Amino acid sequence: MTGSFVRLPVWRSIQPYLVALACAFHAWMAASISDELGPTYDEPAHLTAGYAYWRHGDFRFQPENGNLPQRLAALPLLTQNVQFPAPPPADAVADVSAAASQFLFKSGNDPESLLAASRWMIALLSALLCALVYAWSRSLWGDAGGWLALGLAVFSPTLLAHGGLVTSDTAAATGFAAALLAWWRVCHRVTVGRVVLAGLAAGALALAKYSAALFAPMALLLLLVRLARKTPLPVACGRWRHRWAGISRVGPLTAAGVVAAVIAIGLIWFAYGFRYSASPHAEVPARFLIPWDTVMMEGPPAPIPLLADGTSAMPETVNREPGVVQRFVSLARAYHLLPEAYLYGLATVDRYSRARLAYFAGEYRSTGWPEFFPTAFLLKTTLPALALMLGGLLALGTGAGRGRRLYRATPLIALLVVYWTFSILSHLNIGHRHLMPVYPASFIVAGAMARWMAQRRIVASLTWLLVGVHLGASWSIRPYYLAYFNPLAGGPEMAHRLFVDSSLDWGQDLPSLKRWLDQHAGGEAVYLSYFGTDEPQRLGINAVRFGDTYFDAPRAVPAPVGPGIYCISATMLRRVYTHVRGPWSPAYEAAYQRLDAWVRSLGSLTPGGMPTDQHGNPLSREEVRGRLLDYEHLQFGRLCHYLEQRAPDARAGYSILIYRLNAAEFTLALNGLGQALAQDTE
Numbered sequence: 120m121t122g123s124f125v126r127l128p129v130w131r132s133i134q135p136y137l138v139a140l141a142c143a144f145h146a147w148m149a150a151s152i153s154d155e156l157g158p159t160y161d162e163p164a165h166l167t168a169g170y171a172y173w174r175h176g177d178f179r180f181q182p183e184n185g186n187l188p189q190r191l192a193a194l195p196l197l198t199q200n201v202q203f204p205a206p207p208p209a210d211a212v213a214d215v216s217a218a219a220s221q222f223l224f225k226s227g228n229d230p231e232s233l234l235a236a237s238r239w240m241i242a243l244l245s246a247l248l249c250a251l252v253y254a255w256s257r258s259l260w261g262d263a264g265g266w267l268a269l270g271l272a273v274f275s276p277t278l279l280a281h282g283g284l285v286t287s288d289t290a291a292a293t294g295f296a297a298a299l300l301a302w303w304r305v306c307h308r309v310t311v312g313r314v315v316l317a318g319l320a321a322g323a324l325a326l327a328k329y330s331a332a333l334f335a336p337m338a339l340l341l342l343l344v345r346l347a348r349k350t351p352l353p354v355a356c357g358r359w360r361h362r363w364a365g366i367s368r369v370g371p372l373t374a375a376g377v378v379a380a381v382i383a384i385g386l387i388w389f390a391y392g393f394r395y396s397a398s399p400h401a402e403v404p405a406r407f408l409i410p411w412d413t414v415m416m417e418g419p420p421a422p423i424p425l426l427a428d429g430t431s432a433m434p435e436t437v438n439r440e441p442g443v444v445q446r447f448v449s450l451a452r453a454y455h456l457l458p459e460a461y462l463y464g465l466a467t468v469d470r471y472s473r474a475r476l477a478y479f480a481g482e483y484r485s486t487g488w489p490e491f492f493p494t495a496f497l498l499k500t501t502l503p504a505l506a507l508m509l510g511g512l513l514a515l516g517t518g519a520g521r522g523r524r525l526y527r528a529t530p531l532i533a534l535l536v537v538y539w540t541f542s543i544l545s546h547l548n549i550g551h552r553h554l555m556p557v558y559p560a561s562f563i564v565a566g567a568m569a570r571w572m573a574q575r576r577i578v579a580s581l582t583w584l585l586v587g588v589h590l591g592a593s594w595s596i597r598p599y600y601l602a603y604f605n606p607l608a609g610g611p612e613m614a615h616r617l618f619v620d621s622s623l624d625w626g627q628d629l630p631s632l633k634r635w636l637d638q639h640a641g642g643e644a645v646y647l648s649y650f651g652t653d654e655p656q657r658l659g660i661n662a663v664r665f666g667d668t669y670f671d672a673p674r675a676v677p678a679p680v681g682p683g684i685y686c687i688s689a690t691m692l693r694r695v696y697t698h699v700r701g702p703w704s705p706a707y708e709a710a711y712q713r714l715d716a717w718v719r720s721l722g723s724l725t726p727g728g729m730p731t732d733q734h735g736n737p738l739s740r741e742e743v744r745g746r747l748l749d750y751e752h753l754q755f756g757r758l759c760h761y762l763e764q765r766a767p768d769a770r771a772g773y774s775i776l777i778y779r780l781n782a783a784e785f786t787l788a789l790n791g792l793g794q795a796l797a798q799d800t801e
Contacts, residue, residue, distance in 0.1 A: 134262070138253055138269065142246040145273040149283035150242035152598035153235040157653040159601075159625040162285040163219035164652070166237050169193030170222070171213075175206045178397040178460035179213035179405050183467040185287035186390045186460075187326035191244065192285040195236035202226035209400030212408055216652070224654050237285045245282025248293040249273050252559050255300060256566035259527055263573065264566030270586040271504050271562040274593040276603035281552055283600070287328045292555040294324030294331065295538075299530040302338050302379070306345040309354040309375045317375075318382025325383055326390050329468040330556075333537055340533040342372060348526065387461055397460035407463055414466040415448065416441045427698040427749040427756070428706035435486045437474040444469040477548040478695045480617050487548035492539075495551040495622060498608040501592045503585035504565070510582075511565035524567065531560040550621030601627060602773035611773040615689035619650075624689040626651015628772030632686055633658045635771050643779075644683030648755065650690035662686065666755030668748060669696045676744065677718070677751035682785040685758070685778045692759055692776060698749055699756030711753040718750055754789060761788035 161184070168180040169189030174197075181189075204221045207213045223230040252272045257265025272278055281288045301317040324331045346369065351362040354371045363371055398405035412418045420439045424432045448466045451457050474485040482488070497505070515524050525532070538557050547553065572579040596603045602611040602623050609616075614623050626649065636645060647655060647662035650670060655662060664671040665678040667688075694700050699707055713733075721730060729737045738746070761784075767776040780788065 138250065138265075141269055141273050142249045142253075145249050145279070145282070146239070146242040146246040148273075148597070149245055149279045149600075150235070150239045152283060152600075153238050154231060155598040155630060156283075156601075156627045157629040157651070157658075158223065158230065158234060159284055159286070159627045160621070160651050161625075162234065162652075163223050164215045165189050165285045165287070166192055166196075166233065167219040167222045168215055169237075170196055170201075170203060171206070171218070173197055174203060176392055176394070176399045177206055177213060178391055178458070179207070179407055180218065181215040182397065182407075182460035182464035183329070184464070185290060185327050185329075187323060188241065188244075188285075188287040188290035188328075190390070191240050191290070192237040194240055196233060199233075199236070201228050201233065206399070209398060209403040210406065212406045214408055219652070220654070224657050230657075234285065238283050241285060241289050242282050244293055245278055245289050248278070248282075248289065248296065248559060251293070251296055251300070252562050255296070256563040259524075259563065260566045260569040261573075263579070264569035267507070267568060267572075267582065267586065268562040268566035271507065271565055271589060272559065274590045275504070275558060275562070276501065276593050276596055276600045277499060277551070277555065277558055279593065280600035280603070281555060286552075288552045288555045290327035291324070291330060292559055294320070294327040295334065295337075295534060295556040296559045298324045298334055299337060299341070299534055303341055303345075303530045305375050305379070306341055306372065307352070309352065309371050311356055314375045314378050315382060318379035319386060321379060322383035322386030325387055329465055330541075330553075333541055337530075337533045337537050338376075340537070341529055342376070344526070344529050344533075345372070384457070387457060391458035391460060395455045395459050397458070397463065405459060409467065411463070411466075414463065414470045415445050416470060425698075426700060427753050428704065428710050430706075432698075432700075433474065433476070433485045435474070435484060437486065439473070442469070472545070472547040475547050475549055476695060478619050478690075478693050479548060481701075483695065483700050484548070485546070487546040489543050491548040492542040492545070492551070492554055495618060496554055496557070498604050498614075498617070499551050499622065500605065501589045501603075502605050502607070503589040503592070504562075507565040507568055507582065507585055507589075508561050510571070511567040514567040514570045515564060518570075524570075528564065528567075531563055534560045535564075550625075551618070552621050599628075599772050601625060612770070614773070615692060615776070619690040619693050619695060624650055624774035626653055626688070626774075628774045629653050629655055629658055629660065632771035632775050632777075633660055635769060635777065636660065636684075636686075639769070640684055644681060646678075646680055646683055646685045648685075648687045648691040649775075650688040650696070666694075666697060666752060666758075667691055668751065676747040677754060680754065680785075680789075682780050682782045685762070685780060686771065687759070687762070687776050687778070689774050689776060691755075692762065694756055694759055697755060698752040703757060703760040707753060707756060710749070711757065714746060714750040714753060717746065758788045 164181050165184060165188070168184070169191070170193040171177045171180045172186065172190055173193055178186075202222075204218050204226065222228065223233065249269060249272045253265045253269040256268035260267075278289070278292075298317070298320040301313070301320040305313045305317045321331075321334060324334055351364045352368040352371060354361050354363060394401065396405055397407070413421075416439055426432050444466060448462045451462050452459070476483065476485050477487065477491075479488050479491050479494075515521070515528060535557055542554060545553075568578070568582055572582055592605070593600075593603075596611065599611065601621075602614065604611045604614040604623075608614050611623070629649070629651070645660070645662040646665045647660065648666040649655060649664070650667065652670070663678055663680065664674065665680055665685075668674070668676060690696070717733075730743050731737050762776075762778055765778075768779050769777040771777060
């Protein structure tokens with residue numbers, strides 16, 4: 120893209136079509152693999168909520184996850200003959216998980232067809248994001264910079280992974296880029312069209328994800344940088360024109376910001392049908408799955424559960440005091456400043472972002488790690504893209520003219536600085552996907568390499584070579600984009616030692632497991648510990664569920680287990696959502712031995728006999744189930760400790776690890792290994 124070729128008239132004429140083709144190819148890559156992937160953890164709820172919004176105007180369903188992407192994903196379903204569960208009564212709670220299970224898997228609908236159509240809508244939004252990356256980069260760095268940024272975006276495993284899923288992450292990334300660019304344009308020329316566009320972009324961002332709150336400090340930074348620059352501010356309204364200079368520029372820019380904010384708020388009200396009540400039955404107070412007093416932190420905190428060894432499941436100190444978000448929501452509820460569902464979603468996100476159990480590199484925390492997101496970015500971005508981002512930063516900030524380049528890149532810098540600061544300090548460390556908004560800005564920054572490409576042919580050649588390697592790395596992981604990890608992490612095969620949940624394992628690989636079992640299981644017993652919201656039975660996976668009671672409830676415990684094929688989601692192998700976390704310890708072993716003896720004693724009960732504790736006191740039904748649940752989790756924890764010492768026999772995708780255990784291995788895992796370990800560690 121360097122030299123005289125880019126100045127040829129024929130190139131100029133076909134370039135827009137080539138860009139459109141590249142963006143369309145991105146959408147195809149993201150959406151065409153839908154048949155290979157089952158529903159990821161959040162998709163059923165997102166799709167169900169979006170359809171409920173369109174058909175029933177019922178905003179009680181999952182308002183914390185973005186009205187806009189949910190509506191967008193559900194849009195194709197409006198033209199299909201789908202069966203939807205009856206809306207909950209006016210005085211009932213809207214349980215989106217139960218409704219999603221009924222909608223996708225039990226109403227006679229074809230879940231693959233519903234998801235495929237909805238995923239295409241998000242893929243088209245991702246294509247639009249790629250086009251925005253190209254246009255912005257080209258405006259800063261020329262044709263070469265535009266194509267460089269576009270190449271990185273089109274083949275980004277991260278953008279492809281989430282551009283093909285019915286979630287809010289792609290919408291948030293697009294919203295941040297569009298809103299910042301629109302506001303930056305207003306800061307340099309105030310017109311009616313630019314102000315309206317800025318308001319619509321900000322409103323769309325606010326409807327995409329509640330991290331939109333970070334737009335406020337970013338926009339303020341842009342305003343301050345613009346005011347520090349002495350150039351006049353042109354203002355046009357119809358035929359009226361004026362150029363404002365000095366401190367007087369504050370007036371029109373403030374007015375423009377207020378008008379844009381009003382437009383954004385108006386768009387929010389529009390998305391909720393200009394109705395305050397979250398329920399379509401406005402005469403009855405809306406009931407949410409989690410009560411208002413819980414998300415507003417008005418009552419006593421819920422008791423913290425215990426692990427199977429009696430220790431706290433959440434040892435960290437967490438701030439549960441109402442803060443600025445709760446004060447704002449209280450005021451807004453009192454005066455109906457924003458729709459009820461929007462306010463509820465905001466309070467819910469703040470409440471549950473203060474502490475959320477997560478796994479990282481062998482540790483478990485509820486308040487996160489400062490190094491979580493930097494490490495995830497380093498390991499889940501292709502090495503060529505990282506090299507080009509670094510080169511772009513150097514090209515941006517060094518050499519003659521760097522002041523002008525830095526000024527023009529102010530929105531990108533503001534986004535990266537504010538978003539990275541927030542991410543590093545965040546307590547919500549459940550997935551690399553929360554970094555999505557930094558990727559478009561990083562690709563555009565990488566486009567600054569065009570400055571050096573124009574000066575040295577060898578730099579241009581090396582740059583395009585790196586883009587080619589980036590393309591190859593992306594294509595090699597297809598269709599498992601979500602599981603991409605670069606060689607620094609040991610690739611996706613070793614990634615579960617560092618990351619799980621939506622960084623690797625989001626419940627997407629049941630179709631791959633079904634294909635593997637059909638080819639290799641024969642008549643062997645199959646045991647499954649699955650992290651996700653898909654339903655194995657609908658795919659014909661006949662397995663005993665084990666250790667995953669949080670995702671397969673209610674069912675009888677403990678699960679009847681024995682030798683056979685064990686299929687374990689990476690998140691479950693790391694025991695994030697069980698009563699047994701971390702290494703197998705003497706405390707766990709002691710608890711297991713006590714419960715094992717107690718479980719065996721149940722077999723000697725006479726018909727109608729009442730189970731008792733070790734002191735002979737009768738146990739309630741709930742107490743019995745709690746003990747049996749702990750026993751299953753201890754069995755599962757013991758088994759996982761054994762399996763962690765060996766490589767899996769196979770994988771379904773990269774998120775489900777498959778182990779074959781014969782009778783001797785099974786006995787060693789559940790009877791021999793734990794006792795030996797306990798003796799060794801005493």
